[in-house]
Amino acid sequence: METHYARIGGEAAVRRLVDRFYDLMDQQQEFKGIRELHAKSLKASREKLFLFLSGWLGGRQLYVEKYGHPRLRQRHLPFAIGEPERDQWMSCMVQAMHDIGLEEGLREELKRAFWKTADFMRNKE
Numbered sequence: 413m414e415t416h417y418a419r420i421g422g423e424a425a426v427r428r429l430v431d432r433f434y435d436l437m438d439q440q441q442e443f444k445g446i447r448e449l450h451a452k453s454l455k456a457s458r459e460k461l462f463l464f465l466s467g468w469l470g471g472r473q474l475y476v477e478k479y480g481h482p483r484l485r486q487r488h489l490p491f492a493i494g495e496p497e498r499d500q501w502m503s504c505m506v507q508a509m510h511d512i513g514l515e516e517g518l519r520e521e522l523k524r525a526f527w528k529t530a531d532f533m534r535n536k537e
Protein backbone atom coordinates (compact mmCIF):
# COMPACT_ATOMS: atom_id res chain seq x y z
CA MET A 413 0.00 0.00 0.00
CA GLU A 414 1.18 3.49 -0.82
CA THR A 415 2.17 5.54 2.22
CA HIS A 416 0.43 8.77 3.20
CA TYR A 417 3.75 10.44 2.45
CA ALA A 418 3.65 9.26 -1.18
CA ARG A 419 -0.07 10.03 -1.54
CA ILE A 420 0.38 13.59 -0.29
CA GLY A 421 3.05 14.15 -2.92
CA GLY A 422 6.35 13.63 -1.10
CA GLU A 423 8.77 16.10 0.38
CA ALA A 424 7.66 19.24 -1.47
CA ALA A 425 4.03 18.69 -0.48
CA VAL A 426 4.87 18.04 3.17
CA ARG A 427 6.77 21.36 3.16
CA ARG A 428 3.78 23.11 1.59
CA LEU A 429 1.47 21.62 4.20
CA VAL A 430 3.65 22.70 7.13
CA ASP A 431 4.18 26.19 5.71
CA ARG A 432 0.48 26.68 5.13
CA PHE A 433 -0.28 25.35 8.64
CA TYR A 434 2.01 27.87 10.35
CA ASP A 435 1.01 30.73 8.02
CA LEU A 436 -2.61 30.17 9.03
CA MET A 437 -1.68 29.87 12.70
CA ASP A 438 0.17 33.16 12.41
CA GLN A 439 -2.53 35.04 10.51
CA GLN A 440 -5.95 33.82 11.58
CA GLN A 441 -7.55 35.28 14.67
CA GLU A 442 -9.20 31.94 15.51
CA PHE A 443 -5.75 30.36 16.10
CA LYS A 444 -4.47 33.14 18.35
CA GLY A 445 -4.69 30.86 21.42
CA ILE A 446 -2.23 28.27 20.11
CA ARG A 447 -0.11 30.85 18.27
CA GLU A 448 0.63 32.46 21.63
CA LEU A 449 2.02 29.19 23.00
CA HIS A 450 4.71 29.29 20.30
CA ALA A 451 7.93 31.26 20.06
CA LYS A 452 7.88 34.64 18.31
CA SER A 453 9.56 33.15 15.26
CA LEU A 454 7.93 30.02 13.82
CA LYS A 455 11.03 29.09 11.84
CA ALA A 456 12.20 26.30 14.16
CA SER A 457 8.65 24.96 14.51
CA ARG A 458 8.27 24.81 10.72
CA GLU A 459 11.49 22.84 10.35
CA LYS A 460 10.74 20.43 13.21
CA LEU A 461 7.17 19.71 12.17
CA PHE A 462 8.39 19.09 8.62
CA LEU A 463 11.05 16.63 9.84
CA PHE A 464 8.56 14.93 12.17
CA LEU A 465 5.71 14.62 9.67
CA SER A 466 8.00 13.16 7.05
CA GLY A 467 8.43 10.06 9.25
CA TRP A 468 4.93 10.17 10.77
CA LEU A 469 3.42 10.03 7.26
CA GLY A 470 5.53 7.04 6.30
CA GLY A 471 8.50 8.74 4.64
CA ARG A 472 12.05 9.01 5.98
CA GLN A 473 12.37 9.34 9.75
CA LEU A 474 14.16 12.68 9.44
CA TYR A 475 13.26 13.90 12.93
CA VAL A 476 14.52 10.69 14.56
CA GLU A 477 17.74 10.78 12.51
CA LYS A 478 18.43 14.29 13.74
CA TYR A 479 17.04 14.44 17.28
CA GLY A 480 16.32 10.85 18.35
CA HIS A 481 12.97 9.62 19.67
CA PRO A 482 10.45 12.51 19.49
CA ARG A 483 8.82 11.86 22.93
CA LEU A 484 6.13 14.14 21.58
CA ARG A 485 3.79 14.11 24.56
CA GLN A 486 6.60 14.92 26.96
CA ARG A 487 7.82 17.77 24.72
CA HIS A 488 4.35 19.31 24.83
CA LEU A 489 4.04 19.21 28.63
CA PRO A 490 5.40 22.76 29.10
CA PHE A 491 2.36 24.04 27.13
CA ALA A 492 -1.13 23.89 28.59
CA ILE A 493 -3.12 21.88 26.04
CA GLY A 494 -6.80 21.19 26.62
CA GLU A 495 -9.71 20.55 24.26
CA PRO A 496 -9.78 24.14 22.90
CA GLU A 497 -6.08 24.01 22.00
CA ARG A 498 -6.45 20.54 20.46
CA ASP A 499 -9.43 21.73 18.41
CA GLN A 500 -7.62 24.86 17.23
CA TRP A 501 -4.61 22.77 16.16
CA MET A 502 -6.96 20.42 14.28
CA SER A 503 -8.88 23.22 12.52
CA CYS A 504 -5.62 24.80 11.47
CA MET A 505 -4.35 21.50 10.03
CA VAL A 506 -7.67 20.68 8.33
CA GLN A 507 -7.67 24.10 6.68
CA ALA A 508 -4.03 23.72 5.63
CA MET A 509 -4.73 20.29 4.06
CA HIS A 510 -7.64 21.80 2.15
CA ASP A 511 -5.65 24.84 1.04
CA ILE A 512 -2.78 22.84 -0.44
CA GLY A 513 -5.31 20.87 -2.48
CA LEU A 514 -5.26 17.38 -0.95
CA GLU A 515 -8.14 15.25 -2.17
CA GLU A 516 -11.02 14.70 0.21
CA GLY A 517 -10.54 10.99 0.93
CA LEU A 518 -6.92 11.52 1.90
CA ARG A 519 -7.85 14.55 4.02
CA GLU A 520 -10.40 12.49 5.93
CA GLU A 521 -7.91 9.70 6.63
CA LEU A 522 -5.25 12.13 7.76
CA LYS A 523 -7.74 14.04 9.87
CA ARG A 524 -8.51 10.88 11.85
CA ALA A 525 -4.81 10.12 12.30
CA PHE A 526 -3.93 13.72 13.31
CA TRP A 527 -6.83 13.79 15.76
CA LYS A 528 -5.48 10.78 17.67
CA THR A 529 -2.07 12.39 18.01
CA ALA A 530 -3.51 15.81 18.88
CA ASP A 531 -5.83 14.33 21.50
CA PHE A 532 -2.89 12.46 23.03
CA MET A 533 -1.13 15.84 23.59
CA ARG A 534 -3.85 17.04 25.98
CA ASN A 535 -2.42 17.66 29.42
CA LYS A 536 -5.07 19.78 31.18
CA GLU A 537 -8.78 19.47 31.85
Ligand code: HEM
Nearest residue numbers: 446449450451457460461464487491497498501529530533
Ligand atom coordinates in the same frame (compact mmCIF):
# COMPACT_ATOMS: atom_id res chain seq x y z
C1 HEM B 1 -2.86 19.46 20.31
C2 HEM B 1 -2.48 20.72 20.08
C3 HEM B 1 -1.04 21.10 19.93
C4 HEM B 1 -0.49 22.25 20.40
C5 HEM B 1 -1.23 23.36 21.15
C6 HEM B 1 0.92 22.22 20.07
C7 HEM B 1 1.83 23.20 20.41
C8 HEM B 1 3.20 23.11 20.26
C9 HEM B 1 4.15 24.07 20.77
C10 HEM B 1 3.79 25.33 21.55
C11 HEM B 1 5.38 23.64 20.42
C12 HEM B 1 6.71 24.34 20.71
C13 HEM B 1 7.09 25.21 19.56
C14 HEM B 1 8.02 26.36 19.92
O1 HEM B 1 8.88 26.18 20.78
O2 HEM B 1 7.89 27.41 19.31
C15 HEM B 1 5.22 22.41 19.69
C16 HEM B 1 6.24 21.66 19.16
C17 HEM B 1 6.06 20.56 18.35
N1 HEM B 1 4.86 19.99 18.00
FE1 HEM B 1 3.06 20.52 18.71
N2 HEM B 1 1.20 21.08 19.38
C18 HEM B 1 0.04 20.36 19.26
C19 HEM B 1 -0.11 19.16 18.59
C20 HEM B 1 0.86 18.57 17.84
C21 HEM B 1 0.66 17.42 16.98
C22 HEM B 1 -0.69 16.74 16.77
C23 HEM B 1 1.87 17.13 16.40
C24 HEM B 1 2.22 16.07 15.42
C25 HEM B 1 1.37 15.47 14.60
C26 HEM B 1 2.83 18.09 16.90
C27 HEM B 1 4.17 18.12 16.59
C28 HEM B 1 5.11 18.95 17.15
C29 HEM B 1 6.55 18.84 16.93
C30 HEM B 1 7.25 17.79 16.06
C31 HEM B 1 7.15 19.84 17.69
C32 HEM B 1 8.64 20.13 17.82
C33 HEM B 1 9.18 19.33 19.01
C34 HEM B 1 10.62 19.68 19.32
O3 HEM B 1 10.84 20.66 20.04
O4 HEM B 1 11.52 18.97 18.86
N3 HEM B 1 2.18 18.95 17.78
N4 HEM B 1 3.89 22.12 19.61
